[in-house]
Amino acid sequence: xxxxxxxQGQVTLSEDDFLFINCTYSTTTYPTLFWYxxxxxxxxxxxxxxxxxxxxxxxxxxxxxxxxxxxSFHLQKASVQESDSAVYFCALVADSAGNKLTFxxxxxxxxRP
Amino acid sequence: AQTIHQWPVAEIKAVGSPLSLGCTIKGKSSxxxxxxxxxxxxxxxxxxxxxxxxxxxxxxxxxxxASRPKDDQFILSTEKLLLSHSGFYLCAxxxxxxxxxxxxxxxxLTVL
Numbered sequence: 082x083x084x085x086x087x088x089q090g091q092v093t094l095s096e097d098d099f100l101f102i103n104c105t106y107s108t109t110t111y112p113t114l115f116w117y118x119x120x121x122x123x124x125x126x127x128x129x130x131x132x133x134x135x136x137x138x139x140x141x142x143x144x145x146x147x148x149x150x151x152x153s154f155h156l157q158k159a160s161v162q163e164s165d166s167a168v169y170f171c172a173l174v175a176d177s178a179g180n181k182l183t184f185x186x187x188x189x190x191x192x193r194p
Numbered sequence: 195a196q197t198i199h200q201w202p203v204a205e206i207k208a209v210g211s212p213l214s215l216g217c218t219i220k221g222k223s224s225x226x227x228x229x230x231x232x233x234x235x236x237x238x239x240x241x242x243x244x245x246x247x248x249x250x251x252x253x254x255x256x257x258x259x260a261s262r263p264k265d266d267q268f269i270l271s272t273e274k275l276l277l278s279h280s281g282f283y284l285c286a287x288x289x290x291x292x293x294x295x296x297x298x299x300x301x302x303l304t305v306l
Contacts, residue, residue: 113292124284124297125238132292170237179291180226180245181253184238 083108083175087185094192100158102188104145104171107152112175114154115182116145119168128169129156166192196221198298200285206304210274215301217268217285225287227268228295229260232282244268245291280305 084107094100106112111133117125129138131147131154138145145156154171171185197220207213219225229241242260244250250260257276261269268285282302286295 115294117297122300124286124300127294127296130294172238174292179293180228180243180251180288182228182238182240182295186237 083112083173083181083183085171085173085183085185087171087188089188090186091189091191094161094190096162096192096194097160098192100156100161100165100190102156102169102171102190104154104156104185105152106154106171106173108173108175110175110177111149112173113179114145114147115172115174116143116154116156117170117172117184119170119187121167125170161190161192163192163194166190196287196296198285198287198296200283200298200301202301203299204302204304206306207275209277209305213270213272213275213279213303215270215283215303217270217298219266219268219287222266222287222289224265225289226291226293226295227262228286228288229268229270230284230286230297231256232284232300234281236281238284241270275305277305279303 086105114131116128118128119125131138136147143158168187170187199218201216228243230238232238240253244262284300285298288295
């Protein structure tokens with residue numbers, strides 16, 4: 082079945098550091114890809130959406146590029162702030178009906194002031 | 195603007211007792227609706243989805259059921275809770291298939 086792999090369970094950074102979160106996917110079709118961010122006690126918020134049509138998403142200083150060759154969708158931010166501390170989930174929709182959203186395990190990002 | 199409301203905010207229930215969680219979407223006509231479960235510190239698992247009133251598709255079996263009695267309402271329920279049902283339940287809506295999904299604030303369920 083469709084799957085998403087996030088290898089990093091936790092990333093600890095200092096303010097102004099570069100953030101990189103690895104995400105790879107496995108599917109038999111061309112999926113629509115998402116990054117969600119979840120703050121403690123809240124529901125996830127959509128950060129980015131990328132399709133085969135646009136290939137790259139940018140939002141709030143974060144960006145992710147859809148690479149079909151390496152089946153990757155890594156998330157990057159040039160300079161993190163303490164407020165970026167949260168859990169980041171990579172997710173995809175690839176089923177024929179377009180309703181099954183599959184999430185990765187999440188990467189906890191801790192930014193120290 | 196669309197708003198999504200979930201009730202209750204939190205619930206503590208005994209093993210074997212019944213459960214009903216609700217979700218209401220305002221400001222959007224005929225949305226796709228979804229239920230998710232999240233264990234503490236874990237990922238999100240999609241449970242059910244509905245694209246129209248009265249029709250619900252099950253994605254994974256967890257001894258739970260869902261119903262969509264109105265266009266803007268989605269209900270998650272069970273007649274007998276298990277310890278494994280503890281966690282964070284999230285409702286979400288989407289405009290269309292393959293579209294992004296927008297999540298509600300969630301309901302924290304503790305089963306003792």
